[in-house]
Amino acid sequence: MRPCAKGCCFVARMPEPSNTPISNVRLKGVTFAKQFPNPAEPVRGTFVLRQVLATSYAVQWRVIAPVLWAPAGFRRLLRRPRVPAEETRSGIQVAHPAFWVGPHHVRYSRAGISMAAAARAAFAGAVKEGAEFVHVHALFPSGEASRRLAGEFGIPYVVTVHGSDLYTMLQSSVWSDIARTVAREACAVVCVSERLAQDSISRLGVDPSTVVVIPDAYDEETFHFVERPSGPSTSGGIRLACVGRLEPPKGQDVLVEALGLPASRGVEARLALVGSGSLEPQLRRRASELGIADRVDFLGALPPERVAEVLAAADIYVQPSRREGFGVALVEAMATGLPAVATRSGGPDGIVGEADGVLVAPDDPEALAAGLAQAIERRTQFDRLAIAARMAR
Helix, strand or coil: CCCCCCCCCHHHHCCCCCCCCHHHCCEEEEEEECCCCECCECCCCHHHHHHHHHCCCCEEEEEECCEECCCHHHHHHHCCCCCCCEEEECCEEEECCEECCCCCCHHHHHHHHHHHHHHHHHHHHHHHCCCCEEEEECHHHHHHHHHHHHHHHCCCEEEEECCHHHHHHCCCHHHHHHHHHHHHHCCEEEECCHHHHHHHHHHHCCCHHHEEECCCCCCCCCCCCCCCCCCCCCCCCEEEEEECCCCHHHCHHHHHHHHHCHHHHCCCEEEEEEECCCCHHHHHHHHHHCCCHHHEEEEECCCHHHHHHHHHCCCEEEECCCCECCCHHHHHHHHCCCCEEEECCEHHHHCCCCCCEEEECCCCHHHHHHHHHHHHHHCCCCCHHHHHHHHCC
8 A cells, every 4th residue: 555645654564474572563553443342242343353453563552442322221121241441352452432322313423423522532542642543444433433533633544444334324415425524534445345445436436546455354263274074964964154243234034035945945954143133033033934943043143263163063154145345254154164155245256256155146035045056066066175275365
């Protein structure tokens, strides 16, 4: 990445990884992200934590990870642990300022302003300790909050666009104006896939010279090649795995429909769904209506180590997303040697090649069912070790 006129060139300045102690690094920076693990949501935004750890050889990070304010009684009702104002996670100092937004949809457009106000003290502390730049994840609300704070304290910011933030923002004229301002005033716009970079340029009007593609990192110690039998290793038949939030963009409803099609019922297959979200009741109900409830296991949100165990027990990974900026879960699964069936939804387009699995149209149960049938038919032909090696490059 070339240095930009606004003085931000942190990617270009990063040295190669070494054994240099963190105290001797050349840069100090702030990672600002609403998506970040905390005691109440331990698997939230783990991809951001991974990136912070992966770059800590070159940057002494402080993390500001705002959380939505909720009354103590509400937390107790949901049995959610209290999120501390500050904590240390994996050796990194993390601040969790609590911000408030009204319940009405329109008021959420002011969430960036509320988040900036809540995070101002933590931000000021980071700048006082020498922070030179901000790396913010997502255009909104974190991006809008960071834009305001970076301008107030006179330091540059870089924004990473992950996908859902871009496409969701573009659905509203108010939000799309905010997104364009955040992207255009950033020193650099990092996109996690080529498709996302193209869309950021064409739909946000971002200067192409400020855009760089940096895929999300994954934990290769947790997600590594696993030797598996060439065929189904249990009497239950082919084992499918899918990891992701149970929300409409992730498309698990399309996957359940695909498994319920007559053509799919003739295939001995069992699905492990890892994740939680608003779709779960609907998915359970629909699986029952289709007569496949006994073939779908809802495992809930799991820590990375448990996810790796689920993947190790699978034969094929499925990513049925309607849209996907990158697809960390997809890469993690393939890093274990799993062939994949994924949709042409953005990020997967540049991840799954002919030798890795099958790509199908998004939001199409019949296309997904056909892709699954094709992958199952070819399952003994995939070079699983080569798939894992490609992910590690």
